[in-house]
Amino acid sequence: MKVKNLMKNVFGMNNIKFIKSWFRSSSEKVLIEQRREFYAQFLKPDSVFFDIGANYGNRIEPLIHDKIKIIAIEPQIECVRYLRKKYGKKITILQNGVGKEIETKLMYISTNANILSSFSREWIDSTKNSGRFKKIKWDKTRKIEMITLDYLIATYGNPDFIKIDVEGFELEVLKGLSQNVNVLSLEYTVPERKEALIDCLSYLNNLSNSNVLFNYCITENTVFSLPHWVDYNEIIKLVNTNAFLNTQFGDVYVKFNQ
Structure with a gap:
């Protein structure tokens, strides 16, 4: 642990991440x-791929050599510096938040886990009070330009x-x-x-006049949990089941029928 802290002090956290990114384990x-x-x-x-809340780019790296136009939006300057150093001009990087309107908004920064920094005070309180992130400290704030x-x-x-x-700020993003x-x-x-x-699923369903389908992945998995895409009524029934609530976190995928 002392060696690890020494490396952080000498090289900086971003430089350590940058170096480690070139020496991936087989599982990574x-x-x-x-x-x-x-x-x-x-x-x-x-x-064209919009990465809203790019952080350190773990969803960018798999795509970087596939001739995809990547627009990475990330409000935290530490992450932006890392992305610029790692990807340079291969991607477009915007140091902004994304919300319902163009404005300046306060972001709550977690200095001991910046992946959990958020614009949503409600999300921070609800997850911390439940005990999920009881050791996390949101101990700084920054004003961020929103798009x-x-x-x-x-x-x-x-x-x-x-x-x-975006750590609990999803609905505000969708309202834009x-x-x-x-x-x-x-x-x-x-x-x-x-x-x-x-609320997010309802907003998207209304936006598309019910012409939208849903699926989801649990945690960081890249395998859909449902064998086929389902409509709004079916996904709402599923979200209310104990089985879904026990998944803790993941990603819902939404496909608009053109």
Whole structure:
């Protein structure tokens, strides 16, 4: 532990992550390839991918050599610096948050687990009070310039896939979308945030005039849990089951029928 802390002090956390990224274990290499194969059903050469909440780019790395136009949106400057160092001009990087309107918003920063930094005070309180993240400290705040999904579409074109991983701020991100897209995913946290997930699914169903289908992956898996895509009524029934609530977290995938 002392050696690890010394390395952090000498090299910096981002530089350590950068160095480690070039020395992947066999299991990490397998995970990267699994993600690449999974995303291939949504993304082809010349496709447009919006990564909302890119963090350190674990969903970018599997796609970086596939001639995909990647737009990475990440509010935390530490992560942005890492992405710039690792990917350079291969991707477009925006240091912004994404919400329902263009504004300045306060972000709650967790310095001991920045992947859990969030714009949602409600999400922080609900997960911390449940004991899930009781050791996490959100001990800093920063003002972040927000943009919207509609702005991104107007600027970079209609995306083939949008990944949304924003720690409880998903509905606010979706409220900045006023048009159908192809496919998107959004992270969920249950049971604490079941109603918030239902609100997201309802918003998307209304946006598409019920012309939308759903599936989901549990935790970080890249295998759909359902054998086929289901409609809004079916996914709402499923979200209310104990079996789903026991999954704790994962990603719901939403496919708009054009």
